[in-house]
Amino acid sequence: MEEKSVSTNKPSSALARAAQRAVSHEFFLAGILREYQQANQLDDEALAKSLGCHINDLPRLALCRRPATEQKVFIQDIEHLARRFHLHGDQLASAIRQVDSLRALRQQLTSTRNAQQMPGILRAARDRDQDSADSLEELDD
Amino acid sequence: MRPSAYQVNVIYQRLLAHEADAPGDFIELLLDPLIEELRRRFPALPLPDLIIDVVTDTLLAFVQSPNSYQMERGDLWKYLLMDAWGDLLNEWDKEQRRRAKEVPFNLVAHDRSDRNSNVVEEEVMQRLGMTFLPEGMDTQTAVSHLYIAIPDPRDRQVLLLMYNGERRTSAFATVLGIEHLPIEVQRQRVKQVKDRLRLRVKRYGGKIREHQ
Numbered sequence: 134m135e136e137k138s139v140s141t142n143k144p145s146s147a148l149a150r151a152a153q154r155a156v157s158h159e160f161f162l163a164g165i166l167r168e169y170q171q172a173n174q175l176d177d178e179a180l181a182k183s184l185g186c187h188i189n190d191l192p193r194l195a196l197c198r199r200p201a202t203e204q205k206v207f208i209q210d211i212e213h214l215a216r217r218f219h220l221h222g223d224q225l226a227s228a229i230r231q232v233d234s235l236r237a238l239r240q241q242l243t244s245t246r247n248a249q250q251m252p253g254i255l256r257a258a259r260d261r262d263q264d265s266a267d268s269l270e271e272l273d274d
Numbered sequence: 275m276r277p278s279a280y281q282v283n284v285i286y287q288r289l290l291a292h293e294a295d296a297p298g299d300f301i302e303l304l305l306d307p308l309i310e311e312l313r314r315r316f317p318a319l320p321l322p323d324l325i326i327d328v329v330t331d332t333l334l335a336f337v338q339s340p341n342s343y344q345m346e347r348g349d350l351w352k353y354l355l356m357d358a359w360g361d362l363l364n365e366w367d368k369e370q371r372r373r374a375k376e377v378p379f380n381l382v383a384h385d386r387s388d389r390n391s392n393v394v395e396e397e398v399m400q401r402l403g404m405t406f407l408p409e410g411m412d413t414q415t416a417v418s419h420l421y422i423a424i425p426d427p428r429d430r431q432v433l434l435l436m437y438n439g440e441r442r443t444s445a446f447a448t449v450l451g452i453e454h455l456p457i458e459v460q461r462q463r464v465k466q467v468k469d470r471l472r473l474r475v476k477r478y479g480g481k482i483r484e485h486q
Contacts, residue, residue: 147305151330160338161297196298198337210294217295 141187152192162229163195169228172235184228186220194218200229276307282350289340297337304351305333308358316362316422318474321369328365332358366422424474433471 144152155163170180181188200210207226215222285303288296308329319325332354336342343353424430431449440446446464447453455463 144302145306147309147326147330148302150326151301151305151334154327154330155334158334158338161334193295193298193302196301197295198292198297200294213294 141189143189144192148196149192152195155196160198161195162197162199165199165229165232166191166195168232168235172231184218184220184224186218190218190220194220200226276311276351277303279349279351286340286343286350289337300337301330301333304354305329308333308354311355312358312362319366319422320425321366324365324369325362328362329358332361363422370425424471429467429471432467433475436468436471 152163155161156167157164166180169175170177173183175183177188177191181191184194186194194214197214198210200207200214211222211226214220214225281303285296285300289300309326312325312329313319313322316325336354336357343350347353424433428449428451432446435445435449443457443461443464444453446467447455447460450463450467452460452463
């Protein structure tokens with residue numbers, strides 16, 4: 134594949150804003166990069182340094198599709214992005230893996246917490262049903 | 275500046291090929307030109323950031339499902355422009371409804387309460403024949419467009435009077451709610467409003483023939 138030139142010109146303010154707006158879309162890398170920054174307390178400059186790319190390219194990178202989960206395509210996507218932005222592919226892959234692990238862990242914790250709360254919720258629901266039944270019986274009386 | 279159809283198509287093909295960096299390139303190529311184009315069409319929109327957000331959301335959604343566009347339906351630039359345009363009208367409509375709740379009741383009465391009672395607006399649109407409207411735009415969309423171009427319901431009433439060839443200051447003063455002011459002040463205010471509206475209509479490519 135033809136290698137594209139590195140684009141280090143400053144992104145427009147609208148593009149930077151779009152990259153922020155893309156955070157809420159799973160499709161883009163923006164959310165991954167944001168979480169990685171938060172988890173590792175990195176500002177934009179530190180993130181760019183960690184990935185080995187130019188800080189001006191961060192919004193462009195954020196607006197890229199997040200690499201596919203399937204291993205073979207994942208590697209291809211990482212290599213593609215590494216060539217395009219002249220970044221450390223292994224570092225980008227590691228950042229994505231780290232965020233995915235954090236998300237999985239968070240999901241697991243949420244499920245566990247919900248499961249722990251469930252008996253209490255069910256008990257409260259049963260109590261309420263019992264109260265309603267008692268009230269109905271009183272009305273019948 | 276609007277990119278060429280060739281430039282757009284090259285990146286569109288990369289989107290279809292699922293290249294990881296194609297979404298960013300596509301958005302970067304089209305974001306600012308589309309914003310510029312909509313700003314040119316709606317220079318008086320009181321919420322300038324609305325255009326940026328609407329165009330951004332249009333592009334963010336499009337790159338996730340590029341197959342939604344079918345080439346035989348026409349130029350991709352126009353497709354995206356119309357998509358953003360429609361979303362802008364919807365967002366503006368929401369904003370108008372939100373604002374309508376904040377204005378006094380007598381003003382709301384002038385404004386539309388539903389989409390079936392746009393008598394004033396439809397008549398203005400018919401007479402205005404705005405040349406900037408894309409071909410095939412239905413009346414309802416055109417009326418929504420008028421709401422963006424001329425957001426104040428009193429202005430739209432004044433515009434209709436102008437199109438109807440109304441010359442009496444008292445008629446305009448009633449619409450503007452300034453009948454209680456001295457006649458000289460009324461004349462001055464009415465002239466200001468009419469001049470402002472003439473200018474705005476002119477900007478949109480329309481023309482007022484008041485004396486016909």
